[in-house]
Amino acid sequence: MSERYPGYDVLSKRDGPSWNEPTRSAIDARLNVPREPRFFTPQEWRTLQALCDAIFPQDGDVDPVPLAAYVDQKMAENHTDGYRHGALPRQGEAWRRGLSALEAEAGAAHGTGFHDLAAEKREDLIRRMQAGKLEDSGWGGMPPATFFEHRVIPDITHAFYAHPKGWSEIGYGGPASPRGYVRLRIDRRDPWEPAEAKPGDKAAARRKNQRVR
């Protein structure tokens, strides 16, 4: 995978003027998310991890973001969205039902568990969930496409882009209080913002990124 912002780590600003105390404590807590499930059963946890690997692959990453752990945290601590699609049960119940339905679908189609499926077969099943083409009785009237759109996708992808690693990867400046920004126009960069690698000049970007504080 291409490295667009070489050497940039948003955490290098942690103790600088872009992070205030509430930000430091919020991010410290995030980095210390419990790695063991508190909400999901061991069986559900395995399915969820397999689903996270497919929805947001991190194979080859040195230090993958524990996406399933954030989904578990959201359910265990009941951080709700503030709305629920009329066709879905409450969030925890939706997840439990969806994960067990995915296992049942995998069993029916391939005679094996969802977490044991080869990557392509798993992705294929997910595409059919996205298109609403799964019909196992385990869904219990919950539309698979709605579950995919309102639970699977947001709960998993938000976890990555709520994480400093996600911010560093896309070249986002990250927390910015109280310092804020000065250079606002197109193609202007404050020295405390990430520098993008231009073709053939990765080294310059790396130098700049190492000075970000």
Next chain:
Amino acid sequence: MRQFEEADAVDFVVVGTGAGGAPLIAGLAEAGFSVVGLDAGPFFRPLEDFASDETAQRQVFWTDERIVDGANPIVMGDNNSGKAVGGSTVHFAMVSLRFRPEWFKARTLLGYGADWPIDWQEIWEYYGRAERLLAISGPVTYPWGPPRPAYPYREHQLNGAAEVLARGCEAMGLAWTPTPIATLSAPRGDAHPCVYRGFCRVGCSTNAKQSQLVTSIPRAIRAGAEIRDLAMVGRIEVDEAGRATGVHYLRQGRWRFQRARNVIVAGYAIETPRLLLNSANAQFPEGLANSSGLVGKYLMTQSNQAVFGKMDQEVRSYKAPPSLTVTEHWNYCDEKDFFGGYCWMAQGPLPIEWVNVLTGSKGLWGRALREEMKDYNHQVGLKMVGEMLPDPRNQVTLTDELDQYGLPVPRITYSWGDNDKAMIAHALDQMQMGLEAAGARDVFRQENDTCHLYGTARMGFDPETSVVDADCRSWDIPNLWICDGSIFPTCGGVNPSLTIVALSLRTVDRIKALASRGDL
């Protein structure tokens, strides 16, 4: 802060301390009334309490359970509802536009929706006062509508995203302007100017943003009002004579009762009708102020579709408030084949908002999503705020499910009409043209987004077709008032809060006038 006894009736209890509630609390207290403001959310001190982080700042949103359905279910939570002293203005994007005058007579002059029982010229005065209250930074001359005074604070510099909007408009021959916006471009009292950190939509940690929390609320407290936070009102009590006597509210684990001579509800377009419906009793079995059957009906949201694309240059639209330029061209031009108007403005999605756009609009996931996210700093977008037409089938009702307070969870039903769809199609074409003209490539559309809420306790001319009169007083219960986004009969093609604040300031004057002639 002054404190009142629950057993002593105060002149006014105000439920909700946002755009509608807070100016009333301040204005009534300054007029010498005894006032208690209750809010279900916390009383934050932004300098100490606000992180610079999308996820942690979910603390400012109304995230209680709500069920959404209909053909186009509305996304709630961080998309439109606050729960804090200061209400949704704690996290609003600060865009502060006036209505087009004709919208107050939309039915008569433009042929759709409903007329307001208020004259635009009167509101024009209150807009000026609202702009001074919020120290709006804006351009010296505004390109559309009747003349208005210069904005109190000078306009902000543009960011990259704002510059792209301007370029697109120039190429299309449309007027554009720096957006009038409620964040400081120069110091005010103890507050510093905006530092362009770009987290406005999750709460401003520097107090540059002129939310109700930093404008009306301190004034209210100085004038002797009491603000009680973390106080969820569950029911309004009405006596046999049909007058409100106070409110039941849950605070620190116990239901309490605050007696009051007048009750003003300002909980926004979902919680206001929910409270009125939840307050049903033997005398008012269909809920309070509901003889018309219209409480909860005519819910409106605004179309908030967008087009996004990539620039070769780095835009980094995360810097500065998200909407620093705007074009209201299609609010003021009537050569189109649908009713209502819309504007569009520059965009600055933070990473989680941005991944929502890519997954929601392009259906991306997996490696493709992760790769696409890396172009974040080159992305640029234009987003509409469009008028949806009032339709009684769009509504707020109660379900049998209970929330953490033991109160019935609301159901929010919404479907777009043909006119709404025609406007969206028009706007998407226009915005795409603008974005491409500015040099963006790989342009795509975000077709399914809405924002802002209105209309579930509409204001009108008579008790059969509306819930409150022009003074925001309910037709059915003379000492029950409603003053927030829910009283709008039509929503216009601009963001709501300046109009809500203007109406709230007007209501203060109306109440003073009514009181002085013994008419409360």
